Amino acid sequence: MQRLRWHLRAGFDGKRALRGARGFTLIELIVSITIGLIVIALITVSINNIRRADLKKSSGMMSSAMRYLYNLAVINNTPYRMVIDMDKGAFWGEALETDDPCNRYLPEEGEEMGVADADGRIGVAGEPGLEGEEVQSSAGYRKQKDNLLSERELPRGIVITGILTSHHRDAQREGRAAIHFFPGGYAERAYVWLGEQDSPEEEAEEMVTLDLDGLMGSVKRHNEVLDESSFIRESDG
Numbered sequence: 001m002q003r004l005r006w007h008l009r010a011g012f013d014g015k016r017a018l019r020g021a022r023g024f025t026l027i028e029l030i031v032s033i034t035i036g037l038i039v040i041a042l043i044t045v046s047i048n049n050i051r052r053a054d055l056k057k058s059s060g061m062m063s064s065a066m067r068y069l070y071n072l073a074v075i076n077n078t079p080y081r082m083v084i085d086m087d088k089g090a091f092w093g094e095a096l097e098t099d100d101p102c103n104r105y106l107p108e109e110g111e112e113m114g115v116a117d118a119d120g121r122i123g124v125a126g127e128p129g130l131e132g133e134e135v136q137s138s139a140g141y142r143k144q145k146d147n148l149l150s151e152r153e154l155p156r157g158i159v160i161t162g163i164l165t166s167h168h169r170d171a172q173r174e175g176r177a178a179i180h181f182f183p184g185g186y187a188e189r190a191y192v193w194l195g196e197q198d199s200p201e202e203e204a205e206e207m208v209t210l211d212l213d214g215l216m217g218s219v220k221r222h223n224e225v226l227d228e229s230s231f232i233r234e235s236d237g
Contacts, residue, residue: 054155059194059208061152062091063219066179066187066210068148069093070217073181081141081178084192086160093149094141094178154194159204162193164231166214171228179212189214191231 069080072095079096143149154160164171165179165188181187190212197204209226212219 054158055194055196055208058154058158059210059221061154062192062194063210063221065091065093065148065152066181066190066212066219067217069181070185070187073183073187074185077183079183080181082181083176083178084160084163085176086163086172086174087176089154089159090151091160092143092151093146095144096140097142157196157198159195159197160192161195161204161206162191164191164228165189181217185215185217187212187214187217189231191226191228193225 065082069082072078072093073080076095081094081096082091083094084091143151162171162173163177163179165177167188168177171191171193179188179190179192190210192210192212193206194208194210195204195206206225207223209222209224210219211222211226
C-alpha cells in the first residue's frame with residue numbers, strides 16, 4: 001500500500017514538473033521572440049538614422065562644392081563647372097582652360113542642352129533647343145588638382161535622382177550633367193534632387209532638393225521634393 005502511494009505521488013510530482021517545464025519553455029519562447037523583435041526594431045532604426053545622416057552629409061558636400069566653385073570663378077576670373085554623374089553617384093569640379101566662349105556651354109556626354117545665343121548664353125527652360133540630342137564631352141574644361149574639386153562619390157544608398165538647370169528643358173534623370181559658374185558672380189540656377197535607394201533593383205525614394213541661387217551662389221536644402229514647375233515659375237519671375 002505504501003509502495004502504491006509512493007508511485008502515485010511520484011507520478012503526480014512528475015506530471016507537475018513536466019507541466020512546469022513546458023510552461024517555462026513557452027515563457028522562454030515568448031521572451032526570445034520579444035527580444036528578437038526589439039533587436040530588429042533597433043537595427044531598423046539605426047539603419048534609418050545612418051541613412052539620414054548620409055543623406056545630410058551628401059547634401060552638405062554638394063552644397064559646399066557649389067558655393068566653392070561660385071567663389072573660385074569670381075576670385076580666379078575663370079569659368080568653372082560642377083559635373084554630376086548620376087549613374088555613378090559622383091561629382092567633381094572642372095575649370096575652363098580655353099578662351100573660346102562657345103566651350104563654356106558645351107554639355108557633358110549624354111547631357112541635353114538648349115540653344116546658345118550669339119554671346120554663348122544658354123536659353124532658360126522652355127526655349128527651343130536641341131532636346132534629346134547628345135553632344136560629346138566638351139574640350140576646354142579640365143579636372144583640377146584642387147582636393148576640394150576632386151571626384152567624390154556619395155555614400156552607398158544615397159543617389160542623385162535628377163538635375164535641372166537653366167539650360168535644361170526638362171529634368172535630367174541619368175547620365176552626366178553640369179552646372180556652370182561664371183567670373184561675373186553668376187551661376188546657372190539649378191535643382192539637384194537626392195534620395196535613398198536600398199538596392200539598384202529598387203526605385204529610389206526622392207527626399208531632398210538642393211536649390212542653387214544663380215545670383216548669390218547660395219544653396220538652400222529643402223527636406224522635400226520640389227516640383228519642376230516651381231523651378232520654371234521662379235526662373236520666369
